[in-house]
Amino acid sequence: TPLTKRIDPIPVAMYGGRQAVSMLPGGGIGPELMSYVRDVFKYAGAPVDFETVDIDPNSESNDDLDYAITSIKRNGVAIKGNIETKSKSAETLSRNVAIRNELDLYVNVLHCKSYPGLPARQKNIDLMIIRQNTEGEYAMLEHECIDGVIESMKVVTASNSERVARFAFEFAKRNGRKKITTIHKANIMKLSDGLFLETSKRIAKEYPEIEHNEMIIDNCCMQLVSNPHQFDVMLMTNLYGSIVSNVCCGLIGGAGLLSGRNYGDHYAIFEPATRNTGKAIAGKNVANPIAMLNAGIDMLHHLGHVQHADLITKAMVKTICEDKIHTPDLGGTAKSTDVIQNIIDYILTVDVRPW
Numbered sequence: 213t214p215l216t217k218r219i220d221p222i223p224v225a226m227y228g229g230r231q232a233v234s235m236l237p238g239g240g241i242g243p244e245l246m247s248y249v250r251d252v253f254k255y256a257g258a259p260v261d262f263e264t265v266d267i268d269p270n271s272e273s274n275d276d277l278d279y280a281i282t283s284i285k286r287n288g289v290a291i292k293g294n295i296e297t298k299s300k301s302a303e304t305l306s307r308n309v310a311i312r313n314e315l316d317l318y319v320n321v322l323h324c325k326s327y328p329g330l331p332a333r334q335k336n337i338d339l340m341i342i343r344q345n346t347e348g349e350y351a352m353l354e355h356e357c358i359d360g361v362i363e364s365m366k367v368v369t370a371s372n373s374e375r376v377a378r379f380a381f382e383f384a385k386r387n388g389r390k391k392i393t394t395i396h397k398a399n400i401m402k403l404s405d406g407l408f409l410e411t412s413k414r415i416a417k418e419y420p421e422i423e424h425n426e427m428i429i430d431n432c433c434m435q436l437v438s439n440p441h442q443f444d445v446m447l448m449t450n451l452y453g454s455i456v457s458n459v460c461c462g463l464i465g466g467a468g469l470l471s472g473r474n475y476g477d478h479y480a481i482f483e484p485a486t487r488n489t490g491k492a493i494a495g496k497n498v499a500n501p502i503a504m505l506n507a508g509i510d511m512l513h514h515l516g517h518v519q520h521a522d523l524i525t526k527a528m529v530k531t532i533c534e535d536k537i538h539t540p541d542l543g544g545t546a547k548s549t550d551v552i553q554n555i556i557d558y559i560l561t562v563d564v565r566p567w
């Protein structure tokens with residue numbers, strides 16, 4: 213039950229020093245969603261300062277990109293919107309991919325969990341997607357070898373397959389998960405997906421307490437739609453991970469809800485799970501702010517600010533599950549700012565100070 217005591221005007225950051233984090237708003241709806249994260253963090257008293265880094269999608273130079281990478285290396289942590297790649301030339305690399313590669317963020321983690329009471333195609337889903345995040349079809353090695361013939365390289369390495377498999381099994385062990393399913397197409401891509409699958413089978417032997425099975429990506433897509441509850445943790449390569457993540461988000465409420473976490477050994481980036489730019493709905497006050505707010509909550513957990521994360525989570529869940537303040541993507545008529553105002557109003561009714 214919320215207490216009625218108000219904190220006025222802004223709660224004081226109480227735990228140790230403040231943490232600087234990089235904020236990369238990206239294009240489309242990114243900047244407006246970031247402004248909501250800032251507002252909510254301010255009222256929740258999250259001891260975090262944002263260093264904003266804008267990347268100009270029209271720029272031919274990589275100066276912005278270099279600055280962003282330097283900033284994340286300095287702060288260790290970033291929250292990020294999607295950066296548009298405007299050029300269609302194969303020489304212009306996606307800045308999103310470049311950042312993940314440069315920081316060696318080799319794992320993407322998506323927790324796909326249903327929100328009770330929200331309109332969704334499937335209820336009571338609680339599964340994890342663990343995705344290789346730096347190679348596979350995202351190697352960005354494409355060329356036209358002769359007129360009208362394009363070759364595109366899918367790169368799978370033993371070392372990255374092992375790192376991501378080990379991450380998945382450690383993750384499952386530490387979080388009480390019971391089963392890992394490796395998703396692949398090793399019947400056709402016998403060498404690349406074959407290596408990924410065989411590596412995961414080898415690592416699975418070190419974790420006998422965790423059940424391991426495998427599934428071909430085609431069947432996996434069908435099973436996700438018809439019987440998603442059979443999945444616990446799903447382990448897969450990069451492009452399958454992108455597609456399966458979008459399927460899962462679609463099952464439980466769309467692009468506006470869930471967040472995704474990118475981890476390497478040294479840095480972490482938090483962002484909306486489906487990595488959309490949302491250009492068509494930018495500036496209209498209709499984008500669902502929850503996915504980016506969830507990215508902010510993930511970041512607070514990562515930094516150890518669990519109480520702030522829990523406070524914002526409570527306010528968010530109350531807003532969408534109980535008060536049912538829904539933007540149009542969830543079938544509602546609320547504006548983005550209505551959702552945020554409701555969250556802030558709730559935070560202001562709760563006394564988070566221990567004295």
Ligand code: ATP
Pocket residue numbers: 240241467468469487488489490491492493498499500501503541
């Ligand atoms: P782009 O801007 O990348 O050219 P787009 O705006 O058509 O494309 P995506 O950014 O790929 O679409 O997003 C896919 C769909 O998800 C779009 O319909 C978009 O409006 C929707 N979407 C993405 N993020 C959100 C959000 N936070 N709230 C509501 N809808 C969203």
